[in-house]
Amino acid sequence: MSDGRSTPRQQHRDARTTAIVEVARRLLGEVGPGQLSLRAVARELDLVPSAVYRYFSGRDHILTELITDGYRRLGGAVAGAEDALPRDDLLARWRSVWTTTRGWGVEHPHEWALLYGSPVPGYAAPAETVVLATMVVGRLAGVVFDARERGRPRPAGAPPLPPGTRADVEQVAAGLPALGITAPDEVDPVDVVLVLDAWTHLVGTVSFELFGHYVNAVAHPQEHLELVADDWSRRLGLEAAAG
Amino acid sequence: MSDGRSTPRQQHRDARTTAIVEVARRLLGEVGPGQLSLRAVARELDLVPSAVYRYFSGRDHILTELITDGYRRLGGAVAGAEDALPRDDLLARWRSVWTTTRGWGVEHPHEWALLYGSPVPGYAAPAETVVLATMVVGRLAGVVFDARERGRPRPAGAPPLPPGTRADVEQVAAGLPALGITAPDEVDPVDVVLVLDAWTHLVGTVSFELFGHYVNAVAHPQEHLELVADDWSRRLGLEAAAG
DNA sequence: GAGCCTGGAGAACACTGTTCTCGGAAGCGA
DNA sequence: TCGCTTCCGAGAACAGTGTTCTCCAGGCTC
Secondary structure (H helix, E strand, C coil): CCCCCCCHHHHHHHHHHHHHHHHHHHHHHHHCCCCCCHHHHHHHCCCCHHHHCCCCCCHHHHHHHHHHHHHHHHHHHHHHHHHCCCCCCHHHHHHHHHHHHHHHHHHCHHHHHHHHCCCCCCCCCCHHHHHHCCHHHHHHHHHHHHHHHCCCCCCCCCCCCCHHHHHHHHHHHHHCHHHCCCCCCCCCHHHHHHHHHHHHHHHHHHHHHHCCCCCCCCCCHHHHHHHHHHHHHHHHCCCCCCC | CCCCCCCHHHHHHHHHHHHHHHHHHHHHHHHCCCCCCHHHHHHHCCCCHHHHCCCCCCHHHHHHHHHHHHHHHHHHHHHHHHHCCCCCCHHHHHHHHHHHHHHHHHHCHHHHHHHHCCCCCCCCCCHHHHHHCCHHHHHHHHHHHHHHHCCCCCCCCCCCCCHHHHHHHHHHHHHCHHHCCCCCCCCCHHHHHHHHHHHHHHHHHHHHHHCCCCCCCCCCHHHHHHHHHHHHHHHHCCCCCCC
16 A cells, blocks of 8 residues: 555555544444445544545445455455465365355455445446455365366266357466466366356355345354355365265 | 225325335336435425335335335246246256346346345345245245156265254255245255255356456356256256266 | 645535425215 | 315425535645
8 A cells, every 4th residue: 555665644644544444344344335424434533524535535435445455354364264274185275265255254244245245336346356356266266276286086977168158268267377376287167167156156155144045044054054165075076086 | 015995095005106116116227226215216206205205114115115026026037937838847947947037137137136135224024025035946946846756866976964954954844835835745855955055056146247256257147157057957966867 | 944735624515314294185974 | 065084295304425615734845
């Protein structure tokens, strides 16, 4: 946020900027997006509303900042948990990504809604966000690629991909290095699709839990999520060779 | 909405009530929830804002009505499409539920966001909604149950369910008749979990497309969704015996 | 030390949801 | 047909909201 040398003014500016985001995030946790009020943020900081406009172009700008911030925090939590595990324990790493993602969502439901719920109207993802938003799915892909590298193949039974999806996969595979994902030289297109689907299912499951679609259906969401995670790991051939 | 005999007053009231909802739904399609304004609805009907309160207790009440209305319409679209297919063509019925659901979402993205996006703050699902909300997953379950009835088993390879999930499944199975879902006498618990997961994956996939999480990843969402649908049908053993 | 410029104050505008009172008109029973 | 009741809409008001504008003082920069 601050460039190299920091004048006193720049320091003050940075402090205020982060203070605004911090307060906004705290209020977001209390009331949820849509109810987040710029004036409330200003009040909390003993500021007049118009003063906030020195730092942000408006309410949506603050929300945008909270979104990138949320992706950063979620990604950080997932990365931290997975990095603490031995690289060879693919199954533990895979489950870690799933449970850490859910854990973060359960702890920060409003931020989760901001990231994966209805998009905010004025929001156009800045360039920085697109790489941040891929952290979770990137970790999923990392485990799968490591499994292939260790000679664990995917169970048979997948049909060939239709042409449109093949094109999509090529697009994705070409963009992997830019996202910091180390992929094998020859990426299996089916792996790419399955990882994308597993990611979708992961986020969908957590969203269903947090958004109340599982009432009267799933009373043990943690257990259920682990079940789904193991299911996908089996389909991706992550478990030990002896089934 | 109207009970048996309808006095002129009741007629007028019903007409106004539906008119308000209709206008609200049209405006919702233009601006999205959160931007939907009670005053704008009133303006459109040449009404003063306070007059709307004769029919709805507030803005959230209108949104609640739009939610139940949305579930009804989505469910109706799905049911209509599936009922037009021969009951024995399980695969076609299965795909129909998937593609019809996506098609409705693509046509009504804001209503989709209302149903499956971030929950509305003041919204507590009325009793009527819980049955409406299960229409899509109920149709998925119906296809699977019909497959079992026709002697198509699920492919092997599923691990036993952990105790918490077993309890959840029993709860769900006990509630099936109340939802109008005809289930076999002995419901396979794994089938219930898989249907729930397929439903989650379906909604998650459409949401990811509509909410912009698939940019730079899935340029052919229709084809991708069909791929996912077929994938689940294979895991559920819906296709003809000869693979 | 002179000057610029930045950040905050304050007022104002156009909205929003919601509550209240009040009037008139339409429906209803006799 | 008359009179009463009920109900619907108008209107004003209040407390909020996001946003824009002008103005000014203080601190930073040169």
